[in-house]
Amino acid sequence: MADLSVRICGVEFKNPIIPASGVFGYGREYAQFYDLSRLGGIAAKGTTPKKQNGNPAPRIAETPAGILNSVGLQNPGMDAFLTEELPWLLQQDTVILANFAGASPELCAESAAKLDRTDVQMLELNISCPNVKNGGLAFGADPKTAAGMVKAVRAATKKPLVVKLSPNVTDITEIARAVEAEGADAVSLINTLLGMRIDLRSRRPILRNNTGGLSGPAVFPVAVRMVWQVANTVKIPVIGMGGVQSGKDAAELMMAGASAVQVGTAIVADPYAPLRIIDELNDWLDENGIATAAELTHTVKAW
Amino acid sequence: MTNDKYTQKLMGTVVSMTRITADAWDMVIECPEAAKKAVPGQFAHLLPEGNFSLRRPISICGIGKEAGTLRIVFEVRGEGTKALAALRSGDCVNLLAPLGHGFTLLEPERRVILIGGGIGTPPMLPLAQYYRENAVCICGSRTEKAAVLQDDFKQTGAQTILCTDDGSAGVHGLVTAPLADALSENRPDMIYACGPMPMLRAVAAMAKEQGIPCEVSLEERMGCGVGACLVCACNIYLNDGEIHAAHVCKDGPVFDAERVVW
Numbered sequence: 001m002a003d004l005s006v007r008i009c010g011v012e013f014k015n016p017i018i019p020a021s022g023v024f025g026y027g028r029e030y031a032q033f034y035d036l037s038r039l040g041g042i043a044a045k046g047t048t049p050k051k052q053n054g055n056p057a058p059r060i061a062e063t064p065a066g067i068l069n070s071v072g073l074q075n076p077g078m079d080a081f082l083t084e085e086l087p088w089l090l091q092q093d094t095v096i097l098a099n100f101a102g103a104s105p106e107l108c109a110e111s112a113a114k115l116d117r118t119d120v121q122m123l124e125l126n127i128s129c130p131n132v133k134n135g136g137l138a139f140g141a142d143p144k145t146a147a148g149m150v151k152a153v154r155a156a157t158k159k160p161l162v163v164k165l166s167p168n169v170t171d172i173t174e175i176a177r178a179v180e181a182e183g184a185d186a187v188s189l190i191n192t193l194l195g196m197r198i199d200l201r202s203r204r205p206i207l208r209n210n211t212g213g214l215s216g217p218a219v220f221p222v223a224v225r226m227v228w229q230v231a232n233t234v235k236i237p238v239i240g241m242g243g244v245q246s247g248k249d250a251a252e253l254m255m256a257g258a259s260a261v262q263v264g265t266a267i268v269a270d271p272y273a274p275l276r277i278i279d280e281l282n283d284w285l286d287e288n289g290i291a292t293a294a295e296l297t298h299t300v301k302a303w
Numbered sequence: 304m305t306n307d308k309y310t311q312k313l314m315g316t317v318v319s320m321t322r323i324t325a326d327a328w329d330m331v332i333e334c335p336e337a338a339k340k341a342v343p344g345q346f347a348h349l350l351p352e353g354n355f356s357l358r359r360p361i362s363i364c365g366i367g368k369e370a371g372t373l374r375i376v377f378e379v380r381g382e383g384t385k386a387l388a389a390l391r392s393g394d395c396v397n398l399l400a401p402l403g404h405g406f407t408l409l410e411p412e413r414r415v416i417l418i419g420g421g422i423g424t425p426p427m428l429p430l431a432q433y434y435r436e437n438a439v440c441i442c443g444s445r446t447e448k449a450a451v452l453q454d455d456f457k458q459t460g461a462q463t464i465l466c467t468d469d470g471s472a473g474v475h476g477l478v479t480a481p482l483a484d485a486l487s488e489n490r491p492d493m494i495y496a497c498g499p500m501p502m503l504r505a506v507a508a509m510a511k512e513q514g515i516p517c518e519v520s521l522e523e524r525m526g527c528g529v530g531a532c533l534v535c536a537c538n539i540y541l542n543d544g545e546i547h548a549a550h551v552c553k554d555g556p557v558f559d560a561e562r563v564v565w
Contacts, residue, residue, distance in 0.1 A: 025531035029553070032529075045533075053536075053548040058524040060534035062357045062383075069526070074533050074548055206524075216356050268526045269350055269358055271399070272309030279307070 002285035003292040004278065006040070008237045008259050009160035009185040011121050013095050015040040016293050017250060017278045020241050020264035021099035021124065021164070022046060022071065026085040027092060033271045038278070041095035043188075043262055044085070046126050048100070049107050051077035055131060061197045061206040066216025066243065067265055068195050070209035072131040073101060078111050082118065090119055097162060101126040105139075105152035112156040123159050125150065125184075128166030128191035130213045140166040140191075143178035154183035162239060165189040165230075167219075172226050173233040180234045188239035188262065189230060190223045216265040217243040224256045231257020231298050245273075247280025254296040310397065313350075317394045318372055326378045327422065327451050328388045335371030337400040342366075343429035344405030344520060344557045347375055348528035350397040351386035359383050360525045362497070362556070363401060364425035364452070373400060376425040376451055402528050403556045406430060406495055406518055412437055413492040416485055417461070418478050418506050419443070420498020424451050426520055430495055431459040439491070440464065441481050443498065447472035479505050486513055493518065496560075507560035517560035523551040530554075538564035 004015035014037075019030070021043040027036055036042065054074030061068045075081070078100065089096050098120045102108040108125065115123055127140035127149055139149045150163055163179040165172055167190040176187050192213025197206045205211070223242025231238045240258030243265065244250055250261040266273035285293060315334035323329045337347070341363055348358040365374030379388050390396055409415070415434050419427040420443040431438050438461040444450035446469045456463045464481045465473030474481055479502075485491070486509065496506045497520035510517035526532035530553025539549045539562045546564055549555070 023527065023532050025533070029527070029529040029531040053538075053546070054533065055536075057534070057536045059536060060357070060524050060526050060532075062355065065354060065356065067356045067526070069532075069534055071533050071536075074536065265356060268532055269356055270310070271527070271529070272312070276307050276309050 002282050002290060004282060006260050006294045008239070009122070011095055011160055013040040013260060015278050015281070016254065016260040017274050017281070018043055018097070018239070018260055018262045019267055019274055020262035021097070021126070023264045023267045026081070027089055030271055031092070034275060037093035039094050039274055040260060041097055042089065042092070043097040043099050043124055044081070044089060045075055046073050046099045046101050046129065047075045047078050047081045047111070048073055049078050049102050049111055051075065051080065056208040058206060058208055059212070061212070063195070063197060063214060063216070064218060066214055066218035067268065068197060068207060068212040068214050069192070070131045070207045070212035072209065073129055078114060082114060086118055086120060095121045097122045097124040099124040099126055099164070101129060105149045108149060109152040109156040112153045116157040116159055120159065122162055123157060124162040124164055124188060125153055126164045128164050130166065130168060130192055130194045130211070131209060137166050137168060140175065141169050143174045146175050147178040147182045150179045150182040150184050160185045162186040162188050164191055166191045167222060167226055168194050173229050176230045176234050180236050184236060186237040186239060187230060187234065188241065190219065190226050190242045193219055193222065215243065217245055219243045220249060224253060227253055227258050228256040228300060228302070244277065247277050247282070247284050250277055250281050251284055251296055254293065255298070255300045257298040259294070259297050313397050313399060314395045315398050317390045317392055317396055319392050320388070320390055323376065323451055324449050326449070327376055328379065329374070329376050330387070330390065331365070331372050331374045332396055332398065333370070333372050334398060334400060337398070338367055338371045338373050341373060341401035342405040343408070343433065344426060345401035345403050346556060347373055347398045347400035348402055348525070349387055351383045353386050355383050355386070357383070357526065358399065358528060359387065360528060360552070362426035362520065364428045366429060378422045399528055403552055404554070406557050408433060409492055411435070414489060415493045415495060416441065416482065416491045418482060418494065418496035418498065418502070420478060420502040421445070422451070423498030423520070426497050427495065428452055428455055431456050431461040434461065436460040436462070438462070439485050441466065441478045441485070443478040443502065445469065478502060479509065482506065482509060486515070491515060496520070504565045507563065507565060510560060518557050519560045519563065520556045521551050521558060521563070522556070525552055528552045540564060
């Protein structure tokens, strides 16, 4: 039995596997399947200052080795999250990352200030949603606007602040450097890659939003590359994600530079995916005589 | 496919697989835990074997409480349903079931009308078995050969009316004409419907006009099936009239027709 625990920004995780924001709601649906305390942490559904209905359906399409989605940050709003969801989540004996987004630095700072007054362990600022017009990628695609956003949020909270980055940029390391400079405690990456599918018969895009975010095994190599590049660039911890399907994938992303790993798309088809991945990671570490998961991080011997 | 201890919890065994039309397949799955809980109107979420990132939601058309089986009838529409149709008796199948909210059941002696359009017909069968001769069942199909489960419906004792687009059998035309006739003959206590959106819209409008309660089973491209990923959105009216994006998998698939934003 390997020691799976990892420490990020002073927060102790039982293991490095965390359901990613968006696929796991606020956890309740999966609590019917297993005890959520077995998870390393939970990145809660992205929450905006006010309730949002999201984009019209269809919001999902299957692609080779992945999915496209265009949910568009549907959520009940920050106040409902704080009163109806977070108290329950905090009883689940796992690390909660409160993922949040907003249409301006001021609004995000307000949400951060509200979250700062709770017992939530970490904040994950989303500046990378490809499916909303305001407050998503609008802030994450440019180092200056990303920096401005992080500066405002940083001033509003002392809690560990993770900034979730988009792969839909020319150079993700520039964005990572910019948010680190403004006081981000960690970065998480990658959010989804912007994509599109068309129904040949109707000549209509399958997604009602026309475009959506691509995730799943198809994007895994992109995630490995970007995690590696960012880990080579910044000193703050990197939380990796993007198409992780197995314990070996998790180990690979950690070798590339991740201190912990989020799992998204795999959960959509398989509710038990995070538990299976935890077991597989443990087995792989044991088989290879590696005592701790934490010692994998950023150990790739690049050519 | 992985076959770890977690996946095994979701495994059922195919009891039988029968091709019933050119495109439709009839599958019975042994899955005692799921069968114990299932009610009419719920669905099973099946993961085809192979490189598929998504499950396929298919409504339940038969619940064998004693045998511990669920029966589903589905149409092959793409690679995923093609892979499901390749399963044979004795094969394992990965399913999450039962999911979603089912139909509201009145006392079985109440009069009801069941409307099924195309591959929306199968979920009406458990209702026909429940209401029996108190149900009028109107099924719409492109053509006689594509009609599914007509013998099963007749066996329930329900009055069965088949409508075909091409007039190859039964009533030539849409389900709405026999529905209007049935409504004028004898006012039902409830109308249940599943099928294409234009059909559901028309049925809901007729029910509303006559003040008859109506429940519809909706379809949408689906992800997790349990209400977490939020992709299968459908707009409904809340009590205060506000429009809310509900989700077919968890809030449905059965909705009160009056709540749906048509």
